[in-house]
Amino acid sequence: MIEHYFKPDSTAEALDLMRQHTGTATWFAGGSKLNAAPTKTDKTVAISLDKLAFDKIEQHGQALHIGAMCRIQTLIDSELVPVALKQSSAFIYSRHVRNQATIGGEIAARQEEALLIPSLMALKAKVVLAGGQECEVEEYIAAEQRDLIAKVIIPDVNIACIGYNIARSAAGLAIVTAAVSIDKDGSKVIALDGVSPLQGGIACPVRLRDVECQDLKGELLEQAVADAIHPEADIRGSVEYKRYIAGVVVTDLLAECQHMAEEA
Numbered sequence: 001m002i003e004h005y006f007k008p009d010s011t012a013e014a015l016d017l018m019r020q021h022t023g024t025a026t027w028f029a030g031g032s033k034l035n036a037a038p039t040k041t042d043k044t045v046a047i048s049l050d051k052l053a054f055d056k057i058e059q060h061g062q063a064l065h066i067g068a069m070c071r072i073q074t075l076i077d078s079e080l081v082p083v084a085l086k087q088s089s090a091f092i093y094s095r096h097v098r099n100q101a102t103i104g105g106e107i108a109a110r111q112e113e114a115l116l117i118p119s120l121m122a123l124k125a126k127v128v129l130a131g132g133q134e135c136e137v138e139e140y141i142a143a144e145q146r147d148l149i150a151k152v153i154i155p156d157v158n159i160a161c162i163g164y165n166i167a168r169s170a171a172g173l174a175i176v177t178a179a180v181s182i183d184k185d186g187s188k189v190i191a192l193d194g195v196s197p198l199q200g201g202i203a204c205p206v207r208l209r210d211v212e213c214q215d216l217k218g219e220l221l222e223q224a225v226a227d228a229i230h231p232e233a234d235i236r237g238s239v240e241y242k243r244y245i246a247g248v249v250v251t252d253l254l255a256e257c258q259h260m261a262e263e264a
Helices: 011-020 072-077 083-089 095-100 103-108 117-122 137-142 218-228 239-263
Strands: 004-006 025-028 045-048 057-060 063-067 126-129 134-136 149-154 160-167 174-182 188-193
Touching: 011 025, 011 045, 063 103, 072 083, 072 095, 072 103, 083 117, 083 160, 083 174, 103 117, 103 137, 103 149, 117 137, 117 160, 117 174, 117 188, 126 137, 134 137, 160 239, 174 239, 188 239, 218 239
Parallel strands: 004 045, 025 045
Antiparallel strands: 057 063, 063 149, 126 134, 126 149, 160 174, 174 188
């Protein structure tokens, strides 16, 4: 339960407050994750990011820089944001939540459904931390100690990329979330959420690097994807079903993505 709320005026002040309250403090961005299960915080100190100017979207050549405090609905509304990221932003079905949640918060939350992260991984996105360090989104979410995100960089907004979310209803839990991309050199990225062994009750998003480097199509690709993942059975489906549906979705997405890349 939050008992103390700080609103620093600078990044340096925010980082100093976090050092002062190590172990009891949490960053407060949109707040959509802090008071709702399963991500409800047990921290007592909230440090707001509202005044840190982390909410801009700027294009630098082919790269797009997105402030960590940029709201999810803003991503959908911006003309600069790639279609694939707009689509995955819309996987968050509630406009109310999209108006509250931030891209930095969605990456950092370690929530059960990482709806945006597969698309960010497919887009080869990087996070820039408040201290200036850069790392891949995949590396950031896998780290035990994760620092404050200042912005997200998509290196090439023109990369062919597409994602899809399988759920039983708009408000239902995601069964599989997938995204794929193909760059101008033909290199592929296949990213999935909901198909890995649980860590702390959560399936971490993964890349299928071994499948990416193979030139497979159709049933061979479906089987390769199914063999490469290790989902757990739950109310959303059996292991066999999740493997089957992941293979079908990735195969369909890659075929469509290849068509997009050829037309570009």
